[in-house]
Amino acid sequence: MKAVKFHGHGGHDVIAYDEVADPDPGPDEVTIDVKAAALNHLDVWTRRGMPGVDLEMPHTPGSDAAGVVVDVGENVDRFERNDRVAVSAGVACGHCEFCRDGEPSMCVRYQIIGEHRPGVHAEYATVPADNLVPVPEDVAWEVAGSSALVFQTAWRMLVSRADLSPTDSVLVLGASGGVGHAAVQIADHVGGEVYATASSEEKLGYAADCGADHVIDYTEKNYADEIRELTGKRGVDVVVDHVAGESWSDSLASLAKGGKLVTCGATAGGQPHTNVNRIFWNQLSVLGSTMATPGEVDDVLSLVWDGTFEPRIRQVVPMSEAARGHAMLEDREGFGKVVLKPDSEL
Known part of the structure; x- marks a missing residue:
């Protein structure tokens, strides 16, 4: 499969769209066939490099995506193959004092998919099952893939x-x-x-x-x-x-x-x-304020799914042209979200 990645921090020239190994879900993970993925300014900062964030290279960015479940780990019972899902990027440990108090975004080991760990700007992505939200059949992929983080x-x-x-x-x-x-x-x-x-x-x-x-x-x-x-x-x-x-x-x-x-x-x-x-x-x-709890995610995305809220899409860009998408964000071109789609989906 192909994925966006960079081997080091820097400008647009470090971004590539290359062949990588197909993902294999762990016991608590799900692999999705990515249909749409959005860029956020977080992707720009991650590419440039941020103090205190030491990434394993090469790194695949991306915190927003939606697609179809193609494989599930042995412990996963919330999802099955062919389910439509969107990624919610915050990953908490589940057992620190803040997680136990219902505030996972304050977790002492909190991580964000695409920032601290491999992201989802790829043809296929594997994420923890707890980081997926069901997507109704009538919601467009561009909407589902660009709503969760913002x-x-x-x-x-x-x-x-x-x-x-x-x-x-x-x-x-x-x-x-x-x-x-x-x-x-x-x-x-x-x-x-x-x-x-x-x-x-x-x-x-x-x-x-x-x-x-x-x-x-x-x-x-x-x-x-x-x-x-x-x-x-x-x-x-x-x-x-x-x-x-x-x-x-x-x-x-x-x-x-x-x-x-x-x-x-x-x-x-x-x-x-x-x-x-x-x-x-x-x-x-x-x-x-940082990210949200799973309950808050469910609350706001239900209002996206029913059309109350709408992510405004400024442009859909082939994933192979991710560097151009980064430039659009940095140059502050247009209004709303830049969406990446795998070249195979265009």
Whole structure:
């Protein structure tokens, strides 16, 4: 079979689509025939190399995929051959204090498929059975293969961590990205007033189509100033910030007193300047969030499967052209998800 892989960290030139050995599931694993797999910024960071993540090379990236079960391990009873499934990438140990308390994404040995362990950007992929979610017959492969990571991340951020209510107002940064456009839809579904930032008129239009009530071009205006003007100097109740970097202080400045900033990443830098005086004086909460519990995954994906939420697909790319897909993410082209499909599926 063929798989995307890289032998070392670097630019697009390290990405290959080569022959590899066919996978063989272990006792608790399932092998799927991959029909569609999505790219995430996590794949870009993994390829470039991240501090503290020491990968065995060559490495196959990819945290999102969906396909048909072709083989199951001897201990697996949840799935059988020909089942339609999607991958949920978080892998927990199952027995540490956090796992036993029902919080596997806080597991002390937590790993993400495609980041800490081999990924699913391949013709066939083997993953733990616990990391699979059933996919209904009427759900398109492109949808099934591009939903799990971003929608579970955004759902936990807003519903579980920020405890979003229908009366809350929400600002979503980077609404054109995977987590951003999922967060806009979830915030709109819960019922709050939704503000969103993006970098072009086209992207702002898509954000509005996803449910944003107000859109701000952050390349033209300071979004914190705009939020203050739009809210009568009050600010918003929740900010979804997966950017950090230089914008972090503006995110804090966008919050109302008692507001919550929830973050799942730091694409613009992980050590931003923080105005501590603003945090304690305005009694703000800064909340971290990573992935989701299996129950949260089931909850949000049921709303994807029934059409309440929709991953916006900017382009479908042959898996052999994965390097071009990486470039699209890095160049911030378009709105929504880039989907890879094995060349044999096109």
